[in-house]
Amino acid sequence: xxxxxxxxxxxxxxxxxxxxxxxxxxxxxxxxxxxxxxxxxxxxxxxxxxxxxxxxxxxxxxxxxxxxxxxxxxxxxxxxxxxxxxxxxxxxxxxxxxxxxxxxxxxxxxxxxxxxxxxxxxxxxxxxxxxxxxxxxxxxxxxxxxxxxxxxxxxxxxxxxxxxxxxxxxxxxxxxxxxxxxxxxxxxxxxxxxxxxxxxxxxxxxxxxxxxxxxxxxxxxxxxxxxxxxxxxxxxxxxxxxxxxxxxxxxxxxxxxxxxxxxxxxxxxxxxxxxxxxxxxxxxxxxxxxxxxxxxxxxxxxxxxxxxxxxxxxxxxxxxxxxxxxxxxxxxxxxxxxxxxxxxxxxxxxxxxxxxxxxxxxxxxxxxxxxxxxxxxxxxxxxxxxxxxxxxxxxxxxxxxxxxxxxxxxxxxxxxxxxxxxxxxxxxxxxxxxxxxxxxxxxxxxxxxxxxxxxxxxxxxxxxxxxxxxxxxxxxxxxxxxxxxxxxxxxxxxxxxxxxxxxxxxxxxxxxxxxx
Amino acid sequence: xxxxxxxxxxxxxxxxxxxxxxxxxxxxxxxxxxxxxxxxxxxxxxxxxxxxxxxxxxxxxxxxxxxxxxxxxxxxxxxxxxxxxxxxxxxxxxxxxxxxxxxxxxxxxxxxxxxxxxxxxxxxxxxxxxxxxxxxxxxxxxxxxxxxxxxxxxxxxxxxxxxxxxxxxxxxxxxxxxxxxxxxxxxxxxxxxxxxxxxxxxxxxxxxxxxxxxxxxxxxxxxxxxxxxxxxxxxxxxxxxxxxxxxxxxxxxxxxxxxxxxxxxxxxxxxxxxxxxxxxxxxxxxxxxxxxxxxxxxxxxxxxxx
Numbered sequence: 047x048x049x050x051x052x053x054x055x056x057x058x059x060x061x062x063x064x065x066x067x068x069x070x071x072x073x074x075x076x077x078x079x080x081x082x083x084x085x086x087x088x089x090x091x092x093x094x095x096x097x098x099x100x101x102x103x104x105x106x107x108x109x110x111x112x113x114x115x116x117x118x119x120x121x122x123x124x125x126x127x128x129x130x131x132x133x134x135x136x137x138x139x140x141x142x143x144x145x146x147x148x149x150x151x152x153x154x155x156x157x158x159x160x161x162x163x164x165x166x167x168x169x170x171x172x173x174x175x176x177x178x179x180x181x182x183x184x185x186x187x188x189x190x191x192x193x194x195x196x197x198x199x200x201x202x203x204x205x206x207x208x209x210x211x212x213x214x215x216x217x218x219x220x221x222x223x224x225x226x227x228x229x230x231x232x233x234x235x236x237x238x239x240x241x242x243x244x245x246x247x248x249x250x251x252x253x254x255x256x257x258x259x260x261x262x263x264x265x266x267x268x269x270x271x272x273x274x275x276x277x278x279x280x281x282x283x284x285x286x287x288x289x290x291x292x293x294x295x296x297x298x299x300x301x302x303x304x305x306x307x308x309x310x311x312x313x314x315x316x317x318x319x320x321x322x323x324x325x326x327x328x329x330x331x332x333x334x335x336x337x338x339x340x341x342x343x344x345x346x347x348x349x350x351x352x353x354x355x356x357x358x359x360x361x362x363x364x365x366x367x368x369x370x371x372x373x374x375x376x377x378x379x380x381x382x383x384x385x386x387x388x389x390x391x392x393x394x395x396x397x398x399x400x401x402x403x404x405x406x407x408x409x410x411x412x413x414x415x416x417x418x419x420x421x422x423x424x425x426x427x428x429x430x431x432x433x434x435x436x437x438x439x440x441x442x443x444x445x446x447x448x449x450x451x452x453x454x455x456x457x458x459x460x461x462x463x464x465x466x467x468x469x470x471x472x473x474x475x476x477x478x479x480x481x482x483x484x485x486x487x488x489x490x491x492x493x494x495x496x497x498x499x500x501x502x503x504x505x506x507x508x509x510x511x512x513x514x515x516x517x518x519x520x521x522x523x524x525x526x527x528x529x530x531x532x533x534x535x536x537x538x539x540x541x542x543x544x545x546x547x548x549x550x551x552x553x554x555x556x557x558x559x560x561x562x
Numbered sequence: 563x564x565x566x567x568x569x570x571x572x573x574x575x576x577x578x579x580x581x582x583x584x585x586x587x588x589x590x591x592x593x594x595x596x597x598x599x600x601x602x603x604x605x606x607x608x609x610x611x612x613x614x615x616x617x618x619x620x621x622x623x624x625x626x627x628x629x630x631x632x633x634x635x636x637x638x639x640x641x642x643x644x645x646x647x648x649x650x651x652x653x654x655x656x657x658x659x660x661x662x663x664x665x666x667x668x669x670x671x672x673x674x675x676x677x678x679x680x681x682x683x684x685x686x687x688x689x690x691x692x693x694x695x696x697x698x699x700x701x702x703x704x705x706x707x708x709x710x711x712x713x714x715x716x717x718x719x720x721x722x723x724x725x726x727x728x729x730x731x732x733x734x735x736x737x738x739x740x741x742x743x744x745x746x747x748x749x750x751x752x753x754x755x756x757x758x759x760x761x762x763x764x765x766x767x768x769x770x771x772x773x774x775x776x777x778x779x780x781x782x783x784x785x786x787x788x789x790x791x792x793x794x795x796x797x798x799x800x801x802x803x804x805x806x807x808x809x810x811x812x813x814x815x816x817x818x819x820x821x822x823x824x825x826x827x828x829x830x831x832x833x834x835x836x837x838x839x840x841x842x843x844x845x846x847x848x849x850x851x852x853x854x855x856x857x858x859x860x861x862x863x864x865x866x867x868x
Contacts (some may be wrong), residue, residue, distance in 0.1 A: 088826055090600070090644055097603025173612030178605045227651050229646030245645040246818040247728065271727070273816050274829075277711055278727070281719050283725045433593020434831055441598070482607045 060462035070323065079541070083556055084279055084288035088272045089249060091241065092232040093223075094216040095167060095173045100460075100552045104292065105270045108251050108557035109150075110216035110234035113141055113160070114207055118547045118555070120367075120463050122207055126155060126217060126235065130207075139197040140190065147258045148183040149219035150232075150239040157189035162220040164197075176214035179468075184458040185282060187255065202503040204510060205465035207258045212250070212464070221279055237262035237557055247271070263558045264458045264545070283308060289543050292554045294536035296354040302329040308543050312356060315535040316462025316550040317364040318469070319357075321402060321415065322455045323487040326444045330400065330487075332455060334392040336525035340378040341385035342422045348414050349531050356536055360529035362518045369507070370514030377522035385422045397423020400453035404428060405436045411456055411530065441480045444488050455486045466514045470498045474521055489526035563668055565591055570852050577848055578841060580683075582634070585763050585840045589833055596643055596831035617643060621834075630837065639841070640834035644827070649838040653820055657842065660808055660819030666739040667804065668797070671746035676793065678747075679754025680781060686759060694751060701748030706807055710741045710814040727816040738815045746800050753796045757789035764788070791858050798854020802847045 072074045086105065091097040094106045113127035125143040147155035164187040167177040183206075185198040199206065209215055219233035231242040237257045241250035246323070249270040253262050271288070273279055276295035282288040284305075293312065294302070302308045302554075319495070330336060345359035364371040389395060404412040412428035419426050431439060440455045461468035472478050475498055476490035494517060501513040535548050542562040547555050566759035598605065605613075614620050619631075633640060639649035682694040717728040718735060725734050761767065762785055769779050805821070812821035820839050827835035 088644070090830070091646065093646075097600075098605070170608070170612050171616075173609070173614075173616035175600045175602060175605075175609075175613065177612070178601065178609035181609070182606070221791075244655070244818070245647055245652060246641075246823055249817075271816065273727070275711075275814055278714070278814060278816070281714055281726055284719050285722070287726050322603075432590070432594070433829070436597060438593045438595060439600055 064214070078256045079561075080286050081265040081268045081290070081556060081559055081561060082271065083268060083290040083292070083554070084271050084273065084282050085292050086272065086274060086276070086279065088245070089270070091175070091229050091277055092243060093174075093218060093228040094213040094234075095163075095176050095218065096229055097213060098176050099555070101272075104208070104553040104555070105249055106213075106216070106232060106234075107236075107553070107555055108238035108264070109232045109236045109240060111216070111236050112211045112215045112217065113143075113420060114210045116208075116211045116549060119552070122211065125211075125385065132505075136202045136206075136503075137199045139199070141197070143193045143195065144258065144379040145193065147235050148256065149217075149221070149235055150254060151221055153221045153233075155217065155235055156192050157195045158192070159217060159220050160195045161187050161189050162223070163214075163217050165305050166223060167214055174214070175253075179209065180214050186455075189261050199402060202427070202505070204467050204502055204504075206463040237264070238268060241267065248417055263560070264556065265559065265561055268556060269449050270312070283538055283540065286540060290537065290539045290546055290554060290556060292537040292548075293552055294538040296536055298357045299354060299356070299536070302538050308538055309541050309543070310536065310538045311546070311548065312370050313535050313548050314358070314365070314367050314368050315460075315533045317458040317460040317533045318360060318363065318365050318550065319408075319411070319456070319458040319530040319533065320360070320529050321530065322457065322473075323525070324444075324447055324487045325490070325526055326488045327448060327453055329392065329394060329398055332392045333524065335394065335398075336528075337378070338385040338388035338392070338422060339419065339424065339528050340525050341381045341388065342416055342419050342424070343415065343528050343530070344380045345379070345531055346380070346388045347418070348411060351414055351560065352410050353531065353533060356534040357531040358534070360531050361522075363474065363521045363527065363529060364466055364514070365460075365462055365469075365532045365550070367462050368466050368469060369463075372509035372515045372518055375518060375522060378525075382421055389422055389424075394423070397425065399425040399427065401427040401429060401451055402454040403436055403439050404454055404456040405433050406430055406458055408458075415456075415528075438479055441484075444479075444483050454528075457484075459484065466511075467498065467502050470494075470514075470517055470521075471502075474498070474526060485526075487526050489524070491524055491526075494520045494524070567856065570855075574845070574848060578844065579631075581844045582631065582837065582841060583627065585837055586630065587623070589836050590623065590832070592831070594831050596833060599830055600643065616721050624631050625803075630834075634841070639838035642835050643832045644830050645837070649834050652835065653838055653842055654824065656818055656820045656823050659817060660812070660821060663739055663742060663812070663817060663819060664801075664804055664808060665737065665857040666735050667742035668746065670739060670743040671750055672797065674743075675747040675853060676786070677752030679751040680758055680786060683758030683785075684781060691755075694755070698748040698751045701744045702752075706741050706744060707810050707814060709744060710737070710811060713737050713741060714814075729818055738811050738817055738822065741815075742804065742811045745807055746797075746804055749796060749800055750793060753793050754789065757792045758785055761785050761789045777798065791862055794854050794858055794861070798857075801850035805843050805847065 085101040087101050089102045089105050090099050094110050113125060114122050115125035117123050124182045126144050126147060128144050130139060130141045132139045137195060137239045142412035143157060149155060150465045166172055167174055176298040178559040183199050183201050183203040185200045187195055187197050190196050217235055218228050222228040237254055237259060241252035241344040243249050251268040253266055279291045280295060280298045283291045299310060302310045323336050324333055328386050348361055349355060349357045358366060361375045362372055402412055409430045416426040418429055439452060459469060459473055474485060474489055474494055478485040479488040480486050484521045496518060497513055497517040501510050504513060533548060535552050535555050539546055543559055551554060590833050597617055599620060602611045642649055642652055678694045682691040685691050703822045714726055714737060717724045724736050727733050728734060767780060767784055808819060809821035809825055812819045813825050824839045
């Protein structure tokens with residue numbers, strides 16, 4: 047009897063082990079045609095319109111498409127729309143849609159689907175994460191005929207076409223959205239469709255053989271995994287567990303450069319890092335004090351110490367990739383004498399004490415500034431915070447910041463190729479003062495507000511960019527921020543991977559990537 | 563005994579209610595707002611408000627707790643803010659991985675810790691004792707985060723013997739379970755040593771030696787058996803810290819268990835997930851402690867549970 051029981055247990059154990067083994071065998075069998083991509087964070091949604099995270103956008107990119115798409119040369123090209131036109135004022139836009147496109151669940155793509163996709167963002171009750179930007183300028187979308195849609199804008203919006211390639215404007219299946227499943231199960235029109243989403247482990251995208259664009263160029267499958275440990279990410283690339291890792295931790299750059307099995311890609315990024323000064327608080331309400339801090343900042347030093355050189359010192363509120371950026375500006379060379387002189391004029395010859403709030407991963411910037419500004423007598427109290435705590439503190443209103451003594455906030459903003467308006471308006475426009483926007487220092491300047499509005503309503507690109515140059519000068523003169531640097535975007539791949547490219551701002555595009 | 567078990571089982575719901583209230587209030591008292599995190603830094607206040615009401619976070623705390631508790635009793639722990647999947651399913655998918663890892667680590671800790679502690683006790687003040695205690699102190703002090711990275715770099719990256727990440731084969735268990743086992747092994751070894759030393763100085767041990775019982779029989783049958791009770795107690799009580807270790811270990815090794823799930827959830831302030839995982843972990847800890855108590859009572863007739 048004892049023997050029998052033991053035997054049965056053993057058989058059970060074998061069966062369990064066997065089923066495990068079988069799973070692993072399946073997992074290894076398909077490895078060959080899979081592109082493994084590892085990122086620094088898990089996807090936040092399978093619905094591109096319900097997330098605002100760069101790495102989620104990258105993961106969803108092969109599965110979804112917008113009316114327009116961005117090419118590797120960063121130009122805008124037709125995707126689900128074949129042609130479009132605008133009225134003279136730029137307020138009414140008409141799009142002809144591509145024929146014969148179907149969502150992965152078989153729902154036909156037509157004007158009705160487009161209308162539903164935008165109406166869901168205009169419905170305040172839905173509260174989708176990415177609706178905010180569209181709601182500021184979009185009046186409504188109507189179907190003219192089954193394959194034509196018309197957009198009505200409340201105000202001119204220079205970034206409109208660029209925005210159509212981003213999260214909230216990517217087309218999700220209206221059937222899946224109505225069923226409420228889209229957040230957990232992606233259904234788009236793209237060259238890949240969702241194979242499996244194991245929320246703790248991976249997202250597997252498989253080729254969509256019915257894609258309107260013909261056979262997808264990339265590998266059979268794309269498998270996405272994630273870890274928050276940068277050293278683990280680097281190790282995964284070394285062992286080949288990952289073919290692509292993004293973002294690449296710059297601390298390991300030398301290691302990858304020395305390794306022939308890996309490739310490092312460095313491109314101009316769009317995240318501009320800055321210290322937002324609380325212009326409602328003494329002594330930072332004094333322009334001379336803000337300028338003094340700018341002169342006392344050794345930007346090249348920060349670039350070297352914080353980014354291992356993978357950044358460009360900031361000379362403008364815009365990133366170099368942003369249309370309208372003026373590379374000739376040089377407002378604040380490192381000049382301690384000038385800084386001291388300005389402080390003296392402002393009545394602080396011995397300096398003063400102020401605070402800054404910073405998230406853990408950028409805490410080093412705070413420490414560097416602390417040392418730099420100490421040279422002009424400014425004692426910087428650096429308050430390191432965990433992300434969630436930081437954003438609560440950063441978005442306080444003037445009274446809240448006064449109460450907590452928050453003199454400045456260190457952060458970055460990335461609008462990149464989508465246009466200067468998306469950098470100027472949220473960060474410097476008076477109505478964007480926090481908590482309603484990311485103008486964290488409550489900067490208010492009528493001249494700048496006027497320039498931002500004027501540029502937004504200027505349809506001619508050259509004329510618009512000229513206004514943006516004026517706006518850059520105005521921000522530099524008024525110094526609401528201490529502008530620090532624009533980060534370069536780094537990602538790394540195994541040497542046998544081709545066709546991965548990066549959208550400035552940190553998102554990789556892997557749908558056309560192949561493995562030799 | 564039966565009455566005791568019934569009493570303990572009756573107490574579990576009370577403990578769970580208490581813990582769930584504490585967790586519920588504590589995570590909401592934490593600064594950081596899931597609606598703001600979901601809507602992103604560019605979101606207007608209007609968008610954040612819309613998200614807040616969608617997540618049901620605009621209701622009063624008692625109202626939120628009441629509906630959470632009502633659902634939880636019916637086995638519904640809510641929908642994850644991030645993945646939009648039911649928390650129960652999410653935990654169900656991950657729990658086996660955590661349990662498998664915890665069992666492996668615990669078996670390893672007992673299998674190594676107990677003999678090592680016995681060895682140290684038998685050769686008290688001799689070199690085996692010194693080596694075991696040195697290793698135990700090192701094991702109890704080392705940060706398992708650091709240990710994990712070193713082990714990964716050595717055995718996966720440099721030597722290529724073991725998989726780096728995830729749970730794909732039996733080999734995947736090796737590094738995470740060793741990492742996780744280090745601390746309990748050290749604790750168990752030390753506990754075994756001191757417990758054995760005490761037992762070995764008892765009169766009946768001396769009697770056993772005197773009547774010529776083989777030393778091996780004395781160590782295992784007379785010594786360990788009597789030294790076992792404190793060891794079982796410490797094994798039971800340490801389950802909580804093992805769960806704590808699992809959080810770190812799982813995160814580093816991309817282990818698809820509930821520990822890593824919890825870390826991700828805290829980062830995004832995914833309230834339903836934090837609440838659900840904590841409940842499950844607390845249940846596990848309470849059950850383990852309870853099991854240890856019952857086991858001790860069963861092994862020692864002198865202890866009566868009632």
